[in-house]
Amino acid sequence: MTDTTASNADDPMADQGTLKQRLAKAERRNKLRAYGLVLPLFIFSAIFFFFPIGLMMFNSIDNPLVANAVPKTVEALKTQWDSRKDTLPPEEVYATFGKEFHDLDRLTQSRMARRMNFENAGLLTLVRRTGSRLNALGKETEGGLDAITDWKTTLIEVDGRWGDAEVWATMRNIGDPITGNYYLNALDLRRDKHGEITTVDENRSIYIDVAVRTFWISGLVTFFCILLGYPVSFLLANLPMRYSNLLMILVLLPFWTSLLVRTTAWIVVLQDQGVLNDVLIFLHLIPDRVQLIYNRFGVIVSMTHILLPFMILPIYSVMKNINPSHVRAARSLGATQWTAFWRVYFPQSVPGIGAGGLLVFILALGYYITPALVGGPTDQMTSYFIADHTERSLNWGLASALGGILLASVLAIYLLYNRFVGIDNMKLG
Amino acid sequence: MAKLPPYVGIGGKTWHYSFRFICGAILFFLITPILVIIPLSFNSEPYFTYPMPGVSMRWYEEFVTNPVWGTAVKNSIIVAVFATIIATTLGTVAALGLSKSNLPGKSALMGILISPMIVPLVITAVGMKFFYSDPMGYLGFGWLQDMMIQWGWISDKLRLTNNLPGLIVAHAALGTPFVVITVTATLVGFDNSLIRASAGLGADPRRTFFKVTMPLVLPGMISGALFAFITSFDEVVIALFLAGKAEYTIPRQMFSGIREQISPTILAVATVLVIFSILLLTSLELLRRRNERMRGMSAA
Numbered sequence: 001m002t003d004t005t006a007s008n009a010d011d012p013m014a015d016q017g018t019l020k021q022r023l024a025k026a027e028r029r030n031k032l033r034a035y036g037l038v039l040p041l042f043i044f045s046a047i048f049f050f051f052p053i054g055l056m057m058f059n060s061i062d063n064p065l066v067a068n069a070v071p072k073t074v075e076a077l078k079t080q081w082d083s084r085k086d087t088l089p090p091e092e093v094y095a096t097f098g099k100e101f102h103d104l105d106r107l108t109q110s111r112m113a114r115r116m117n118f119e120n121a122g123l124l125t126l127v128r129r130t131g132s133r134l135n136a137l138g139k140e141t142e143g144g145l146d147a148i149t150d151w152k153t154t155l156i157e158v159d160g161r162w163g164d165a166e167v168w169a170t171m172r173n174i175g176d177p178i179t180g181n182y183y184l185n186a187l188d189l190r191r192d193k194h195g196e197i198t199t200v201d202e203n204r205s206i207y208i209d210v211a212v213r214t215f216w217i218s219g220l221v222t223f224f225c226i227l228l229g230y231p232v233s234f235l236l237a238n239l240p241m242r243y244s245n246l247l248m249i250l251v252l253l254p255f256w257t258s259l260l261v262r263t264t265a266w267i268v269v270l271q272d273q274g275v276l277n278d279v280l281i282f283l284h285l286i287p288d289r290v291q292l293i294y295n296r297f298g299v300i301v302s303m304t305h306i307l308l309p310f311m312i313l314p315i316y317s318v319m320k321n322i323n324p325s326h327v328r329a330a331r332s333l334g335a336t337q338w339t340a341f342w343r344v345y346f347p348q349s350v351p352g353i354g355a356g357g358l359l360v361f362i363l364a365l366g367y368y369i370t371p372a373l374v375g376g377p378t379d380q381m382t383s384y385f386i387a388d389h390t391e392r393s394l395n396w397g398l399a400s401a402l403g404g405i406l407l408a409s410v411l412a413i414y415l416l417y418n419r420f421v422g423i424d425n426m427k428l429g
Numbered sequence: 430m431a432k433l434p435p436y437v438g439i440g441g442k443t444w445h446y447s448f449r450f451i452c453g454a455i456l457f458f459l460i461t462p463i464l465v466i467i468p469l470s471f472n473s474e475p476y477f478t479y480p481m482p483g484v485s486m487r488w489y490e491e492f493v494t495n496p497v498w499g500t501a502v503k504n505s506i507i508v509a510v511f512a513t514i515i516a517t518t519l520g521t522v523a524a525l526g527l528s529k530s531n532l533p534g535k536s537a538l539m540g541i542l543i544s545p546m547i548v549p550l551v552i553t554a555v556g557m558k559f560f561y562s563d564p565m566g567y568l569g570f571g572w573l574q575d576m577m578i579q580w581g582w583i584s585d586k587l588r589l590t591n592n593l594p595g596l597i598v599a600h601a602a603l604g605t606p607f608v609v610i611t612v613t614a615t616l617v618g619f620d621n622s623l624i625r626a627s628a629g630l631g632a633d634p635r636r637t638f639f640k641v642t643m644p645l646v647l648p649g650m651i652s653g654a655l656f657a658f659i660t661s662f663d664e665v666v667i668a669l670f671l672a673g674k675a676e677y678t679i680p681r682q683m684f685s686g687i688r689e690q691i692s693p694t695i696l697a698v699a700t701v702l703v704i705f706s707i708l709l710l711t712s713l714e715l716l717r718r719r720n721e722r723m724r725g726m727s728a729a
Binding site for chain 1: 441456461463469476479520522523525526529533536540541542544545547548549552554556558559564567568598602605659663665666669670680683684687691699702706709710713
């Protein structure tokens, strides 16, 4: 100890060096400690939040079923059949499939039927029937299925659709363990007989419409939120504290009220026998009760209501920081009230509109509960179809692909938000 | 804005009052739907229209006595409380780390940690439904799980679906961004020399945390905790995918109620929830004031 102090005293440069090093070391330790503090949350979110989403994204391309169930058939379809020649697959393919499919247990057979059905509705019965017919044939025929020599005829006798090249093409198209087909389906595209990408029939295409509708509804809601939110924010930012705090409660109370409470409220207000219809009839504004709910109108009104506080709060916090003397200066230089507002005040409030608008748009894109409860069948957004395919039709691949597209859109806007607003500037309450 | 100067002309006056009128109408639009349902919840008949034929407490009685709602209330409180504790602890600690100035990769980290707030709930819920059905298996610990089943430690796969712990961790993950945001906001302008002073006066880091750091970030922690609590208390989409009948929370039960047949009991529940949010809002406002006061003191 004494030794080092002595040497340091002798050589000031050495002292500086060690001090610098010690500082760097302390700085490094501080940094590590900071990362160490973030780590627990990071791990928690990684396991319970990001991993599930990653799993879902993987589900959107994961397609092991057919590849594992009938690998030889898929292989044979790819190597021994040229779908461009407009012929049926050769006998070998039929034979391979017949034996391979017959050897599967019933569960796998019916899973495969369901998988084929996702691609082409109606194939469910075909594959299921083939399973049970082959089973019966194996028992009826002397010498079992091995005795069958002409598989092509046998299968086509079981079900005529095996004579359709389209069915075989479908099986081949979904035969890869990793597939982009779910994404194609989510964009109303499919692979045709030749494996080329084409659009699905017009009467079957829904998801492009749904995506357009999702963006359209979100855009409209954002627009109305700006339209209604801007004046209120302006009023709140320019009133004396005493009044603005009081009025702020009117904004914050809905913000803090349960989403379901607000949705319930709108159902009560908009119903055919509801409050708004009563009032409109009482005021003789309409001769008869009108349908205000379970349609687009109901969705837009209730979503605007629910998301409006998310618009008002960011605009308000930006407006709060606009220096009022700028407008006064403009006025004293001869600008009319409108010019002073439009040329001086408004441009300074644009960041608030941007922040609120992006936030509302992002939140609106993912809306599920409100449209599900106050919308009609043609007002459902992407989220509804994701939920529907997960819970009802069990087409998890398609659900995940729709989710992947929605997530990509949201993340793109989130990045924009981060760039223009800065995530650390997000204000709450 | 408060009083019109005498030189404002007719046009200016008209504009001034019509602007106020427009704002009043918008605020009316914001608050009325919520207020409209409160009286209706006291309706003696199961209708949703005014004028009401009579006043009664029957729907509140139904809410209090029906075991379905009792379970829902119990579940909601358990889930929200535990989710809040997890979210607040993890979020506060992380915010303390993130508050270190010029930490490399800070904004990226922040962006990642806040994203649970942004990702559409349906996506989160569906992903969780897949993963929570067999978390050990998906994480690569399937073998350990199998061994534990063989040894008889556990009877079946560990799952986080159809039970309360699953809802708790899911809601905790959703709540953390709020805590991170609010605590980080409190830490802006946090005077680090206070920590050094405390250390210099001989306090160990733990004592410093509880005696110096914590009181200063407490308002942020509490308001973050309130956000996390309300997020969980209000959450329905994840409950829709992860909860079985026995785990129905209040919003989940309301959702079923609205779907099937909207009964005035729902309005009674809604009224209770509105009162609850008024209480929350009030405590948040008091906190904000306290925070401003403390800020004022530390600046002086």
